[in-house]
Amino acid sequence: MNSNNHHKLHAVLFDVDGTLADTERDGHRPAFNAAFKEFGLNWGWNVELYGQLLSVTGGKERLRYFIDKYKPNLPTGIDINNLISDLHQAKTRHYVSLLKQGRIPLRPGIARLIQQLRNEKIKIAIATTTTPENVTTLLKSTFGEDAPDWFEIIGAGDIVPQKKPAPDIYHWVLKQLGLSGQQCIAIEDSENGLKSSLAANIPTLITINDYTAQQNFEGASLVLSDLGEPTHYFTAQAGLKPDKGWVDVGMLQNLMN
Numbered sequence: 001m002n003s004n005n006h007h008k009l010h011a012v013l014f015d016v017d018g019t020l021a022d023t024e025r026d027g028h029r030p031a032f033n034a035a036f037k038e039f040g041l042n043w044g045w046n047v048e049l050y051g052q053l054l055s056v057t058g059g060k061e062r063l064r065y066f067i068d069k070y071k072p073n074l075p076t077g078i079d080i081n082n083l084i085s086d087l088h089q090a091k092t093r094h095y096v097s098l099l100k101q102g103r104i105p106l107r108p109g110i111a112r113l114i115q116q117l118r119n120e121k122i123k124i125a126i127a128t129t130t131t132p133e134n135v136t137t138l139l140k141s142t143f144g145e146d147a148p149d150w151f152e153i154i155g156a157g158d159i160v161p162q163k164k165p166a167p168d169i170y171h172w173v174l175k176q177l178g179l180s181g182q183q184c185i186a187i188e189d190s191e192n193g194l195k196s197s198l199a200a201n202i203p204t205l206i207t208i209n210d211y212t213a214q215q216n217f218e219g220a221s222l223v224l225s226d227l228g229e230p231t232h233y234f235t236a237q238a239g240l241k242p243d244k245g246w247v248d249v250g251m252l253q254n255l256m257n
Ligand code: XBP
Pocket: 015, 016, 017, 018, 024, 028, 056, 057, 058, 059, 060, 127, 128, 129, 130, 131, 134, 164, 193
């Protein structure tokens, strides 16, 4: 606790999908559809259906939910577990290929804030539901080959038993960092992500996107359109008027108070 009885910011924990980059509608979704086509399945996840399926975190879990709800009468000889695993591996291959083509850019403010955090020697980490390969490929394709090394910890995918909104991934990352939630800030995009970080007692900043704009962000420290840039101010939800139009380390430190 620093002299003003406030927590000093020790680390920022970044969510990935919807936060670092807007990956879902034009990344994961077409990758799932490419996998369905590769397997000769006449399944298709349009933008609207995918938005509903996003209520289930984890690509494998999302496939299982879709099959249970929409394809309950698959031929009895099919091993559902194998089908989900094989489809997800194919989807990840398609998604990684999309990332490597540079098709998914970082959201506003992400590169600027990460650079400032690194310059000020504040730790950065990842806490995500997606696979480790997706994380490292996104970081390399947007920041460069050495970017994964910038992050103290990358907590991703099946490394924990329960995915968001369970707090497991945030607890795991905090443990690896040797920090308490109150010494950190999480940056998220979704209600599931916020539930997860708040359950791990981490003050959380939300940057909404098209899929999450209408979700419930009660308990968030700030709800913004994005992190903003000096030349591209964010807009704040709930009429909050912070004095700056972009999120910098100073604003994050103020959230700790
Ligand atoms: C979002 C998710 C992930 C992605 C798909 O993760 O729920 O499952 O939608 O990626 P987060 P996978 O917002 O926590 O980054 O298919 O690799 O799960």
